[in-house]
Amino acid sequence: MHARAGLILANRAFVDSAPGRHGASRPVAASGGLLAAVRPAIAPWEGGAGTTWIGAGLAGGDHELRNGGGVELVGLPQGVLRQRRLLFDHGTWAGHYAAVSNSFLWPLLHLVRLPLPDLTAYYPRPATPLPEEWAAFERVNQAFAKAASNEPAGTAWIHDYQLGLVPAMLRRLEPGRRIGFFLHTPFPNPDVAAACLDAAGLARLSTVVRGMLGADRIGFQCRPDVDRFAAWLERFEGLEPKGGSVVIEGRAVSFDAYPVGIDAAEVDQLASLPGRSPEAAEALAAGLPLVVGLERSDYTKGIPERLEAIAAALDAGSRFAYVGIAAPTRAGVAAYDRLETAIAQAATGARRAAAAAGTPFVQLRQAIPFEEVVALQREADVVFTSSLADGMNLVPLQAAVAQSRRLPERRAVLIAGRDAGISHAYGASNAPGLVSIDPLDRAATAEALRTAVAGKAPRVSDAFIREVRRNDARAWATQFLTDLEDAPC
Ligand code: F6P
Numbered sequence: 001m002h003a004r005a006g007l008i009l010a011n012r013a014f015v016d017s018a019p020g021r022h023g024a025s026r027p028v029a030a031s032g033g034l035l036a037a038v039r040p041a042i043a044p045w046e047g048g049a050g051t052t053w054i055g056a057g058l059a060g061g062d063h064e065l066r067n068g069g070g071v072e073l074v075g076l077p078q079g080v081l082r083q084r085r086l087l088f089d090h091g092t093w094a095g096h097y098a099a100v101s102n103s104f105l106w107p108l109l110h111l112v113r114l115p116l117p118d119l120t121a122y123y124p125r126p127a128t129p130l131p132e133e134w135a136a137f138e139r140v141n142q143a144f145a146k147a148a149s150n151e152p153a154g155t156a157w158i159h160d161y162q163l164g165l166v167p168a169m170l171r172r173l174e175p176g177r178r179i180g181f182f183l184h185t186p187f188p189n190p191d192v193a194a195a196c197l198d199a200a201g202l203a204r205l206s207t208v209v210r211g212m213l214g215a216d217r218i219g220f221q222c223r224p225d226v227d228r229f230a231a232w233l234e235r236f237e238g239l240e241p242k243g244g245s246v247v248i249e250g251r252a253v254s255f256d257a258y259p260v261g262i263d264a265a266e267v268d269q270l271a272s273l274p275g276r277s278p279e280a281a282e283a284l285a286a287g288l289p290l291v292v293g294l295e296r297s298d299y300t301k302g303i304p305e306r307l308e309a310i311a312a313a314l315d316a317g318s319r320f321a322y323v324g325i326a327a328p329t330r331a332g333v334a335a336y337d338r339l340e341t342a343i344a345q346a347a348t349g350a351r352r353a354a355a356a357a358g359t360p361f362v363q364l365r366q367a368i369p370f371e372e373v374v375a376l377q378r379e380a381d382v383v384f385t386s387s388l389a390d391g392m393n394l395v396p397l398q399a400a401v402a403q404s405r406r407l408p409e410r411r412a413v414l415i416a417g418r419d420a421g422i423s424h425a426y427g428a429s430n431a432p433g434l435v436s437i438d439p440l441d442r443a444a445t446a447e448a449l450r451t452a453v454a455g456k457a458p459r460v461s462d463a464f465i466r467e468v469r470r471n472d473a474r475a476w477a478t479q480f481l482t483d484l485e486d487a488p489c
Helices: 033-041 063-067 090-109 131-149 166-173 190-196 199-212 223-236 264-271 278-286 303-315 334-357 370-379 395-403 421-426 442-453 462-470 473-486
Strands: 007-012 015-019 025-029 052-056 071-076 079-086 156-159 179-182 217-220 245-248 251-257 290-296 321-327 361-365 382-384 413-417 434-437
Touching (some): 007 131, 090 131, 131 166, 156 473, 179 473, 223 421, 290 303, 382 395, 382 442, 395 462, 421 434, 421 462
Parallel strands (some): 007 156, 156 179, 290 382, 321 361
C-alpha cells in the first residue's frame, strides 16, 4: 500500500518562482531533505482530487498572487501539483525565519545531549526571540492554519519546527480535522535546553510544544527524540505521557519514531549515470583512497571538527585524498558567518597537513547538482559525515545506495556522528556499514578515519543497503499516514 496526503503544509513552497528578465517569473524547484522525503506522499491533482501543498513563496516573484488566494496548478514530471503559495512581507519573514526559526529553534532543537554552545567556538546560543519577532512567527503560523482551513476537509500533514504552532491553531479553527505533525529535526534534552535558555526562552519552547500537541499524531525521527519529548511533557508541561500517548484537554495525542528515508530509486538512477564528479578527478588520478564530506554548511554538521580530524590523520601518516563540499545555506542568519570563519581556519590546518603529506585536498563552499553529489558518493572510499547532532542525516543513506554498484569488498566505509538520527536508526542493526563517532573527540575521530582509510572498518554491506531501500521515503510516509488515520480522533 502507498498512502498519500490530502494536505501538506511545509515552510517552503514545493515550486517557487523568481523574477526573470523583463519582469516575467520563472519556476524554481525547492530542494532539501524535507522536500525529498515528503515528495512520495504527493498525489497528483486529478479530477478535483489529490494533494494540495501549502508553503511560503520566498523568491519574490508572482506578486499578483499576494492578494489572489495563491492557488496554482504546477506541472511536474510526476503530474500536476496543486499548490497554495503564501507570500509575506520582508519584516514578517525575517522575524519568522531568520529570528525564531533559525536563531532560536534550530540551534535549540539540536541540543540533544551536550551544551554545544559551551563546547565549540561557533555553535550559537539559542537567541530568545524579541516580542516583535515572536509576533511575526505567530502571524506566519496563523496564515498557514488559515490557508489550510480554507481547503476541503481531509487529513492535514504539517512539517517541521517552522510551523510548530500550526497544529493547535488549525485545531482551534477546525476541531474535527485530522492533523499530523512531523518534526524533521531532533527534539532536545530538557535539562540541556533549560540550561541554555532564559525563562522567556523556556516559555517560548513550551508554547511550540503546546502547538505541536494540537495534532492527533506527532512523528519524530528516532526513539531518543520520543523519549526526550515525553520527558519534556512531564517536566515542563505537567502532563503524564504513557506508552507513546498523552491526554491534553480531554484529547489523546499519540507520538512515535518514524526514521525518515530517501528516494532510493532516484539515487539508483543518478548513480547509474556514467559521469564522474570533476572534484574527484584529481584524487582518483593520484590513486589514493577518496574521502568525501558533503552537506549544507551548517553548524550542526561538525565540519571544523572533521577538518581537524583529517589534519590529525594525515599528520599521523594516513594517505588519502579529501573532497569536502559544503553548500551555503541560510544567508543572513548571523551564526552562519561565524561558522564560515571556523571552517576556513580548520581547512587551513588540514590543507597544510595535506601539502606536507603530498595528498590532494579540496574544501569548497558551493552548491553542486545532486547528480554530482551522487557521483561523489559512488566514487568515495570513505563517506565522512560528522554531525554534532542531526535529525537523520541522509547523506550516508544516499551513499549506501550509490555504493550498491560496487563489489561488496570494494565499497566505502560510512562514518556518522553518534548523535545523528542515522546512528540510532541503523547503528544497532545487524547490517554492517556504519561507523559512529563522537566528532568532539578529535583523537577517536581521527583514529576512526585512519582505520576506515586503511580498509579495516566494516564496509557498506548488502544487508545495510537492503535496509535503506526497505525504509525509503515512500515507506516512511506510508507508515506515518497509516498510523495517523488509525489515531483516535
Ligand atoms: O530537510 C532538512 C531541513 O533541515 C529541515 O529540517 C528543514 O525544514 C529544512 O531543511 C529547512 O531548510 P531551509 O532553512 O533551507 O528552508
